[in-house]
Amino acid sequence: MIPNNADIDPYAPELNYFECRDCSTRTTSETRLTTCGACGGYLDNIAVPRE
Numbered sequence: 001m002i003p004n005n006a007d008i009d010p011y012a013p014e015l016n017y018f019e020c021r022d023c024s025t026r027t028t029s030e031t032r033l034t035t036c037g038a039c040g041g042y043l044d045n046i047a048v049p050r051e
């Protein structure tokens with residue numbers, strides 16, 4: 001499942017956040033992902049610790 005950006009809950013600490021370098025699609029996963037589900041591009045982990 002690939003949620004829309006608006007569907008991402010930024011407060012879910014158990015999820016990793018990824019953003020595609022090619023199409024900027026964002027997705028979440030409990031496991032590490034490296035490939036965009038939309039275009040097959042490389043996903044960056046964009047999770048940032050909250051201070």
Ligand SMILES: [Zn+2]
Nearest residue numbers: 020023036039
């Ligand atoms: Zn993509």
